Amino acid sequence: MAEPLATGIDPYDTAELRRRVLAAWADAPARFREDANAEEDFALGGYRDRVVVELAQNAADAARRAGVPGRLLLSLEGRRLVAANTGAPLTAEGVESLATLRASTKRGGDDSVGRFGVGFSAVAALSDDVTVTSAGAAVRFSADLARAAVAELLAGTGPDGLAAEIERRSGHVPMLRLPFAADAAAGGAADTRDYDTVVSLELRDDTARERVRDLLSGTGEALLLALPGLAEIRVLVDGAERVATRQASGGDPVTTLRDAEGTRTTRWHTLTRTGEFDPALLADRPTEERGRTAWSLTWAVPVDDGGGVAPLPPDVEPVVHAPTPTDTGLDLPAVLIGTFPLGSDRRAVQPGPATDLLLSEAAEAYAALLRRFDAAAALDLVPGTRVGGGHVDAGFRARVAEPLRSTPFLTTETGAPVAPRDAVLLDTGGAGLSAVLAELIPGLLPGRLNPRHPALAALRVHRLGSADIADLLADTDRPPSWWAGLYAALAAGADTDELGALPVPLADGRLVRGPRSLLVPQEGPVPIDAEALAALGVRLVHPEAVHPLLLRLGAVEAGPAAVLADARTEAAVRGSLDADDPEPLAEAVLGLVAASGTTAADLPWLAELALRDDEDGYSVAAELLVPGAPLGEVLADDAPFGTVHADLVDRYGTDVLRAVGALWEFTLVRAEEAALGEDVLDVFEEAPDALDEWADEVLERVGDPELPPVVPELVCVADLDYVADDRWPQALEMLSRGALRGAVTEPARVLLPDGRVADVPSYTAWWLRTRALVGGAAPNELRAAEAEAALTGLYDEAPADVDPEFARALGVRTTLAELLADPEGPDDLLARLADPERHVDRSALLRIWTALAGVDADLVTPPTRVRAVLGGAIVVADAEDAVVVDSPDLLPLFAERPLILTAAPEELADVLDLELASESVDGEVSAGGTLRQVPAVADLFLDPEGEQPDRTYLHHAELVVDGVEVEWYAGDGVVHASTSDGLARALCWRAEQWDRRHLLAAALREPEAAPLLLAEADLEQ
Incomplete structure (x- = not known):
């Protein structure tokens, strides 16, 4: 590059350009409004994301004008984007073009890529400060400088209309209309010494930077393919480099992309057509476009090392390139580059006569392109059937259909070229079958061709399927050995679904249509009685015609x-x-x-x-x-x-x-993938008794999911409902053996919609637990001999001759936990507790109430009668009279009511819908208490790591709560006590160390005995 000019020199005469623009705005504020609107439309609308493409296009044009291979550097560091290119430098006319919207210097016969005069406006979408340095000179476009120039104009002339318009725009002015001379030495951070022109953008904010970063990430081979004037594109983003280059090989381009992930080279196969537009076809185009009558188009297809069609590189979009990428889609494995008429934003191909001509030429060229590939590769280029798409994609597909059908780019089985409209394809069989039938069928395509290739359907190639072949051979009179040879050829790839009518010779001399149900003779004599075969309606194939294909088609070997x-x-x-x-x-x-x-x-x-x-x-x-x-x-x-x-x-x-x-014996019935929904009875032709009820209980066990769970293998014993009541011992003995036992003892595995797995009692076990009779009772009314002690008085013992595992599967009760896991278990247990004929001791009752506290309240029917403690005795009482005790200081207050005692009172009261003692008292304490310190000896007996012990309490000579004299009370959050025993109980309850109350009471009565008491407590532990 030449040395930069000294500051203050204005080689591009930017002052005169500004003077003319400002004068025009002063004379006609509407002109200012028009320029401002135009810059916003192109910068923020049509050209919003085209800054990289437009800069690359300018670089390609500069290289073409200079007659040199174009090189482009795109560098992003921080918030600065630098684009540097080789080629012809920026001229004064070029600066004027940049500052004059829609008045490009590229016109007439100029074959430049840019031709609208608005592409540079894309920079305004990202930057408020742009500098172009070229050949030692520089021009700057700055929003700040533009506003200052307009402010100076307003101060000098004060045109009201212009001032009002600027105020409506909050001071925004079109910066690209006002160029300023700049210091050529001030450039970007990137090394641009080997480039002729440098464009530097100070990006507006982080959002603009991220947008540029995204655009640069997709910059590469597509631009090199669309802009032949560029031989190299270097992209630098925060020090990371990616380089794309283009070379020629035998007239076709080869693009290479190198980045941190490695090197990717793409070889392209191209075909170019050129011509001249009839001027009448350009009558609907703008004036300056009508001077460009020459047209050209190029098809480019990526090819692999074997000459086949390769996928488009990731950065090459399936769109029309005119020549840079547009937004007009063309869904093909090839790239179309042509001089298509575009809208002013260069985003979309415009419909019209010129576009129609180019699409017709592109269709003819595309058909010719396919002849340069072998048939298999050419098929990969045939456009598939597509619904929708834009007018260009649809127009091209409509125009290319007939040329493709008429172009002989396919070859027959004998090697002759053939057009798709004259070709015939065997839709079944392999190469051997095609070879057999080639002489019979003109235009028959090779058997090695994939008959399922979608291009063959798009080309409407006539097909002969297996059924057609079978029909073709229907009247063929050949010996059995000939048919065996035919079967061998068909076996290579026959579609067995369509060979149902294939002729087969029988041993009795007949020729029948279709192998299904025929018997293929085995070696040696036929081991099946002829009369038996006749009764079953089966037939025997001639031995000389036997081939494995017949077995594939439904024939069977004649074994029993x-x-x-x-x-x-x-x-x-x-x-x-x-x-x-x-x-x-x-x-x-x-x-x-x-x-x-x-x-x-x-x-x-x-x-x-x-x-x-x-x-x-x-x-x-x-x-x-x-x-x-x-x-x-x-x-x-x-x-x-x-x-x-x-x-x-x-x-x-x-x-x-x-x-x-x-x-x-009993019959096992099975069903696979049985859904436990409303249609569960349909999984069997005859569903076992009450199967739907079992399914409902399973759903209850697993939480009633919205979608029905599935049992992968549902195994049930049928006909249990027909067992006589007095014969259940023999029936159960039968069920306890062999496979029948597994149907009882093995749980059913249930797959839940969320992916979880649950094991539940099998249908058979579920049915037996309430319907079978063991010793005259249903299994779920009995307990095992080794059952948990809490169940002893509530359930009768099962007979000893039923083995434990089988009894447990039948529902014989063993543990309280299993009982409560049964959906009907809690209600059954509560009913037995309410039966006064059943015996429950005090420890069992406490164990049962505590266990019931952990049951889901929604699964329990609140009882009307409950087992409770009254006056030291266990009684059955009305539930409405009972109260659940949740604090021991309340026991004297409910001496006349049945009490339910448990380690989880709040939970149990919720499950049984009963009153809590603390919610049933007023807690009115008699007056007269004296505040005292808790004796120091208490600290020796209360665990210091437990709840913080009380330090004071209210001593009462006589403590009365709700009219009842008591020894202690703590329901109001304060410790009240009238005796040392009461104080010990209160302190231990509040400290959650209730088991130490007797030890502490003894120490409070005799503090001097504390050492002995502690020693005894240590021995206890």
Whole structure:
């Protein structure tokens, strides 16, 4: 750069430029208003976020004018943004252009990127102080200097209209209209010695800095691609550098981005078209644009090392570049750069005849571009179907559709070029199938081509699916071995869902449509009786046509288990009860079951097989008892079950009949992913008894979530409601063994909507606890022999012959905690406490009341009768007469009322909805107390780390509270006492050391015995 000029020299004649502008404002204040509005519109509206793009565009134009590779430096340090570029320096005409809105010096045949004369206004969105230094000279645009110049004008001439307009704008003036000469030596902090022009912006605030920082973070390859005049862009942000460069390789550009994360190089494949606009197409454009009749457009596609289409770099937006990025979207894997007409803010492509021409040329060029790629890569460039988008995106897609269909950029299986409109694609199979059919189908595309590529659908390429192939071959007369070869070709990638009509030759010489339900012969003789096959309706494939594809298409190997599992067999079994003669089908299925070892556990629908019963009628297996079944011994006489005919037992045996679902013991039914909502009964074809009630209790246990929880595997024992009351011992013995036991003892795992897991009693255990009979009582009315002592008098002991684990699962009571966790447990316990025939000792009662205090009050029905203490005896009293004692000094006041004593009085009173003693007294203390110091000996017996002990108390010769003589009282927050024992109790209660009251009382009576008493207390510990 040249040396800066001395201060005071004005090479750009900025004074004259200011004089003309100020004179115009003085003569016509409306002109001032127009200039101010225009600067705000462009700086704060259309050009708000374009400062980097506009500075880069100016740098590209300067490099082009100088005929040198353009280099641009963008540096952000603190609140200063510096843009330095190489190329032609700023001239006086350039300064005038910067200060004259919408009057660019780039006009006529000039092929500069900038052509509107407003781009520089973008700096005003971020800065109130901008300096441009070039060729040793500098010009400055300053809001402060502009306001001072206008103030001087007003002081000299005082035009009222101008003054009023400035006042309405709070003193704001358009700073870019008033240039000032500046000292060329004053620049940014960045090293700009290797650059010709430097633009320095003092950013307005931290918000402006963050906006610039965001803009710089996305600056890179996109600008190099759009501005060929730039060969390098360096971005410095607080010392961190990112450099983007552009080089040419075989006529195509290669861009490189280097930053702290590494180096990224993008190779581009380009195609350029140029031409001249018919002047008539520019008639709707502004005057200065109508002089630019030359047009050009370039398609640029990023390519990978293999020549395929690569993703657009992250900083290259999918928009039209004209040539810098606009806001007009073009959702393609390629970049379109062209001389599109833009709005004055250069943000959007304008509709009109010129744009229509360029879009048509771009469509033809894009189709030609695809021929430069192989077919697979070219397909990646085909625009996909898109709903919405702007007018340019939609206009391009509409114009490019037919050229793409007519351009032969695809190749056939034989290697010939073919246009998409003439191509045929096999929608199934692999390369082998395409090779087989290539001679039969002209234009057949290679089998290696991905038939699911979305471009093929967009190009409307004609497809032949598996079903079409099957139809095409329907009348083909070929030997069985030929069909095996066809199946091999189809197997490489056939869509089995559409080959349902594929012809298959049978062993009997017929050709049938569709492999499903056909039997594929195994090696050696067929191990299935022909009559059995006929009863099931299955058919056998010709041995020479066998291929694994047939198995994939639904054919099955002719083994007993496979035939039994065939869909035709299932359908026959499900409909067997409605058959005219179910016997042949039953015999076929029973024979297959005997040969295969398959059971209803494997194929649940086997339980729907119609079997002859002992009355020579027919019922499904699941409703028939095997003769001699243990289940028959426990069912009530009116249970709705028949018995299998004895002839079937003789011919097939008990095990085979049980295998098809005939009843022997209780049946386990299962459901997966069972939602415990309103439709819980629908998870089974026939829901077990009261399943919905169990689900309701589970919901109550887990807190009634808004969404229904799910049981991943719901296992239930069916038909429990048919057990006779006097046969429950045998039924429970049956349930306590094998898999049935697990259905009782293993909890059901519940998945809650919030991701938590809860284990709850199984349905079977829940059903049995209130409905089964153990020793004549329901399980939940009994307790285990080793149950918690507090339950001893309230629940009868369960018989000793029920094992503990099974009894516990049945609901036999074991602990107070488990009892209270049962949703119905608290109410059951309260009912038993209210039964005077039940015995509860004093310690058990205290334990029970304390445990009940921890129960959620919403889960408890307040009792009408309660177990309480009255006059030292345990009684059953009306709840409204009872009171919960929450302080021992109140005991004498309620000597005539039933008392409930617990370690958690407030909580228990809330749960049972009972009165608290402290809330039922007036607490009126008799007068006459004397304030005394607490004897010092008390400190020896009260833990100093506990509550702070009282130091004084009121001594009463006679202490009366609410008309009752007492020894102590502390309900009013003051210790009252009439005896040493009363004082000891008061002090210990207040210090929360109630267990030391007797020791302290002895010390207060005989202070000299304190050492002995302390020694005895130590031995106690």
